[in-house]
Amino acid sequence: MALTSTISHYDHNWPALFSAERARIEPGFLAELVTTHHVGSTAVPGLAAKPEIDLLIEVSEHIDEPQRIEFMATLGYVRGSNLSEGHHFYRRDVDGVRTHKVHVCISGHAQIARMLRFRDLLRSDPELRQRYQALKLALEAGNRDGIGEYLAGKAPFIDAVMGHG
Template sequence: MALTSKITPYDARWPSLFDAEKVRVQRVFAPQVDVEHVGSTAVPGLAAKPEIDLLVVSDHQDEDRVDQEMASLGYERGKNLSVGHMFYRRDVGGIRTHKVHVCRPGHWQVFRMLRFRDMLREDGKLRHKYQRLKLELEARNESGIKEYLADKAPFIDAVVGPPPEA
């Protein structure tokens, strides 16, 4: 089974694609919101699935309104990934283009996503190891994205520490 997208070499357009989507998504959570570019497309030089990951840090209150406004932007609500961590995905023409993680301020996942991104940006050896792992996992993947994410988790946990539920 294929992943949501094929891993491709780094594309210098990814930061500008993030900037454009940030403006759209920020309006849903305004006025007080922080939106960060996370995931592999946020790391210059790193091969990635060409899916822009946004991390929204917001103390939103009205989930029904947020769901409706995100749907108006073409996003589908996924299941909550943990308490205080909502997830949205956007496909265009059947192809995944964006993912939005919405976490409350202080959520443990905010630290992990930003720390891992920053470590990959700063450490070329770590970035190379992670890229090699991702390509190996893609090549041997049989069950799709859940398998891929589960197989990446031990590497990420070794770098930033395990999540509190582990």
């Protein structure tokens, strides 16, 4: 079973792709929007990544979820399962390949600080970034069961870096 996309070298277009997608998505969150962050590996210059742009939308509250799901669907997004209480998730695939992931969390949600802190640690520490990249490439090369296996393989590294393991 394949991953949602294939890891590739860092692409200097990823920040522009984030900005373009943020401009498409933010109008659907006007009443509750606090800010939008570029997170995940595509937000770390120099880091190889699955070319899936991760957006973290911070909201004041979750307002009118059915209307939000409908709006996101007009942009090609499917509502996924909540990743945790209050952490809503959307994904966008084009021709069977994942291109974007959107995390929607209320201000103060623990995942906001966690995602931003991990991104910033990778941005500021070349050795850590290289170790994480090597792990991701090894997990991709040995993957047999898809994205769940890949994510489970990354979790101990991330937890250790974040001081939770």
